[in-house]
Amino acid sequence: xxxxxxxxxxxxxxxxxxxxxxxxxxxxxxxxxxxxxxxxxxxxxxxxxxxxxxxxxxxxxxxxxxxxxxxxxxxxxxxxxxxxxxxxxxxxxxxxxxxxxxxxxxxxxxxxxxxxxxxxxxxxxxxxxxxxxxxxxxxxxxxxxxxxxxxxxxxxxxxxxxxxxxxxxxxxxxxxxxxxxxxxxxxxxxxxxxxxxxxxxxxxxxxxxxxxxxxxxxxxxxxxxxxxxxxxxxxxxxxxxxxxxxxxxxxxxxxxxxxxxxxxxxxxxxxxxxxxxxxxxxxxxxxxxxxxxxxxxxxxxxxxxxxxxxxxxxxxxxxxxxxxxxxxxxxxxxxxxxxxxxxxxxxxxxxxxxxxxxxx
Ligand code: SAM
Ligand code: SF4
Numbered sequence: 161x162x163x164x165x166x167x168x169x170x171x172x173x174x175x176x177x178x179x180x181x182x183x184x185x186x187x188x189x190x191x192x193x194x195x196x197x198x199x200x201x202x203x204x205x206x207x208x209x210x211x212x213x214x215x216x217x218x219x220x221x222x223x224x225x226x227x228x229x230x231x232x233x234x235x236x237x238x239x240x241x242x243x244x245x246x247x248x249x250x251x252x253x254x255x256x257x258x259x260x261x262x263x264x265x266x267x268x269x270x271x272x273x274x275x276x277x278x279x280x281x282x283x284x285x286x287x288x289x290x291x292x293x294x295x296x297x298x299x300x301x302x303x304x305x306x307x308x309x310x311x312x313x314x315x316x317x318x319x320x321x322x323x324x325x326x327x328x329x330x331x332x333x334x335x336x337x338x339x340x341x342x343x344x345x346x347x348x349x350x351x352x353x354x355x356x357x358x359x360x361x362x363x364x365x366x367x368x369x370x371x372x373x374x375x376x377x378x379x380x381x382x383x384x385x386x387x388x389x390x391x392x393x394x395x396x397x398x399x400x401x402x403x404x405x406x407x408x409x410x411x412x413x414x415x416x417x418x419x420x421x422x423x424x425x426x427x428x429x430x431x432x433x434x435x436x437x438x439x440x441x442x443x444x445x446x447x448x449x450x451x452x453x454x455x456x457x458x459x460x461x462x463x464x465x466x467x468x469x470x471x472x473x474x475x476x477x478x479x480x481x482x483x484x485x486x487x488x489x490x491x492x493x494x495x496x497x498x499x500x501x502x503x504x505x506x507x508x509x510x511x512x513x514x515x516x517x518x519x520x
Pocket of ligand 2: 194195196197198201202240241242273295515516
């Protein structure tokens with residue numbers, strides 16, 4: 161078994177891009193595979209999966225995360241594909257949880273379809289998982305089947321119940337709002353979330369499905385979502401959003417809130433503090449970017465990097481050549497970040513990979 165890198169390393173300069181945004185959040189896709197086939201994410205058949213040999217090992221993930229933490233990345237969100245399909249998911253969490261930023265410990269969060277949560281949650285919590293988001297677009301079994309092409313609603317609901325019973329808070333439920341599919345269930349989903357002490361967050365559907373089926377005219381907008389919810393509840397904006405993707409509203413007098421992630425009609429790029437790492441070792445600076453920054457030659461083409469070589473990256477040199485090269489790739493990725501995505505530009509081209517391979 162290769163030796164795990166140590167959990168702390170010399171602090172490096174923060175990851176500030178050319179537009180002044182400080183990056184603190186790295187989304188790590190652990191696999192492109194999934195137990196569901198949500199229509200807005202993957203085709204029912206004909207997916208081309210990443211080769212198993214190209215998937216990052218736990219040691220490689222931790223090595224990258226350790227370099228990122230030294231540069232101030234304080235939240236690592238595990239996603240996919242379905243992160244709970246990864247056989248060593250508990251080990252991944254256990255290895256990441258002790259990492260330290262210059263300002264303190266990191267937080268490990270996960271976005272999951274929830275199906276395997278009842279089996280894994282106690283071990284994940286014990287290993288150091290801090291938060292979980294579960295995706296749930298409908299409470300109706302027939303719809304769930306149509307939407308995900310799998311009859312697994314009961315398993316997802318069991319996952320939500322397990323998360324609600326755990327101490328992990330805030331618990332968030334994500335729902336993609338779709339016209340003629342679940343837009344008559346928006347209030348039911350919020351009621352369900354409140355009954356489970358969870359925050360419902362509606363996501364505007366984005367052009368990220370492999371089948372390229374997204375259609376602006378059918379997507380349900382932030383304003384439509386708010387209009388529907390306002391017929392039932394009084395919504396009061398919650399201030400202090402920071403870099404969070406969701407705008408939030410307090411429901412009536414509280415304590416519950418509801419969120420909307422309006423990437424299409426109200427982009428929040430100006431406050432974006434996120435980077436992404438795909439399961440095959442590509443860094444991305446935006447969900448919608450068509451560029452990737454390859455870490456594989458650094459991780460697996462080690463011969464080109466002299467062990468112990470020190471590379472200056474701003475404030476202080478890192479201690480090993482490989483870590484310094486990882487840091488260089490991170491900073492190239494940050495430098496290449498554009499001020500915003502171009503979904504609303506007529507010339508916009510969808511990324512080649514689908515959401516399951518990018519890591520949502
Ligand atoms: N399998 C896990 C899950 O579904 O939670 C994690 C990966 S999934 C890609 C992460 C999130 O992306 C989910 O909440 C999902 O609803 C959302 N998502 C996927 N495709 C989307 C799209 N085209 N537009 C908006 N959200 C999308
Ligand atoms: Fe799987 Fe998540 Fe994509 Fe649905 S959204 S197909 S659960 S990766």
